[in-house]
Amino acid sequence: MVKERVLITGGAGFIGSHLCDRFLREGFQVVAMDNLITGDLRNIEHLFKHPDFEFYNHDVSTFVHVPGDLKYILHFASPASPIDYLKIPIQTLKVGSLGTHNLLGLARAKRARILVASTSEVYGDPLVHPQMEEYYGNVNPIGPRGVYDEAKRFQEAMTMAYHTYHNVETRIVRIFNTYGPRMRLNDGRVLPAFIGQALRGEDLTVFGDGSQTRSFCYIDDQVEGIFRLLMSDYALPVNIGNPDEITIWEFAEEIVKLTGTSQKIICKPLPKDDPKQRRPDISKAKSLLGWEPKVSRSEGLKITYEYFKSLPQDVLYTREHKNFDKYVR
Structure with a gap:
């Protein structure tokens, strides 16, 4: 039996490396891709001898080519900490825009389902508490955090456009503060x-x-929520975090x-x-995915x-x- 393949961008990063572990345990062939600007090979070195694991050192903002079939794509390639996106703002904007465009195009060509990693930062400094998915946010597009916040907001818009106009199977996870080993x-x-x-x-x-x-949501809970969302039939954004x-x-x-x-x-x-407040409303995750942190x-x-x-x-x-x-x- 041929195993299904999954591409995980940002695969050497904190959440991405844990996703590699999870999909290998689930019996998938895993292709990890990372340009190592913020990722670390030490996060995945335990996987290099695994027969179902491949690694590509590559920047998805340029182009993306993966030979063979792909069942799923998980786009986690992006700087995620303030130090990173304030130090490399242009790269942050490019991976959220050009990188997302390239991966959505790949998903369309491969007829793969794609999940993109968005963030609670799309809510900015929120005026609604807790933050529900229907809240549009309070974001300063030209402030110091704008390069990250607006990259993610554009990423969501691009993803929904591909879903609506190209019928690509898309999923959007809005990740709240996550922690655990490999940070x-x-x-x-x-x-x-x-x-x-x-x-x-x-x-x-x-x-x-x-x-x-x-x-703060522990990494194992976060990965479980992401996995369930990918396997669901829900295309709109879903908060995954600990309330x-x-x-x-x-x-x-x-x-x-x-x-x-x-x-x-x-x-x-x-x-x-x-942001003065940050707490996810996880009603959708509970009702649609049967998920809540453990x-x-x-x-x-x-x-x-x-x-x-x-x-x-x-x-x-x-x-x-x-x-x-x-x-x-």
Whole structure:
């Protein structure tokens, strides 16, 4: 029996690498594609000897060619942290526009179903709480975050256009804050930033007064939601995230308790357009997919902390940007 093939772009990234693992367990042949700007081969090196795994070092913003049949395409190629998309804004815009266009064209040519990874950032600094899929968002298109937010909003529009006018089978997942092993320790997102600071014996940096909120979904739950959405018959966007909301200050206190650090929690000015609230309405995911998160934050944080503690010292003390502390998380 010939196994079905799936293409996962951004396959060496955090979520992409976990998706590679999942589809191999499900019995698929997996083609991972990544230009390694933010991805890391260490995330998938355990798969290189797997007979059903292939890797292409390639930038999907140029063109995409994959020989042979494809059953599914999952488009996860994009910088996702503030440090990355503020450092490489043009590449971020191109992968959300040109890259998405190329992959939708490939899906049409291969008659493959394609799932594109959107984000809660399409809601911007929301005026509706919690955020439901019907909310159009409050986004500043020319602000510092606009290169990421608008790339994702365009990506959704392009995906729906291909669905409507070319009858391509499309799925759109709006991903809320996700965490777990294989996150980059110093990529500027709140959880690895806090844990990294605790491990280095630094004060934990909170932006603003810490009253802004986030909702954190463990990677296993996220991958399960993505998989179910791909296999569903629903073409409109679906939120996948954990609705267990917490303030950034409270979250910092949880990390202090988890890591046993004696360092202080300090405040710095809130960056421009930082979302004040972030919590998904997952009613659609529950009703359409039978999905809701299973892993508690305390359980997921313990696993993630053990992963970060196991990293080499050179990773722990590497700053990935000279202005690391100024960026929003």
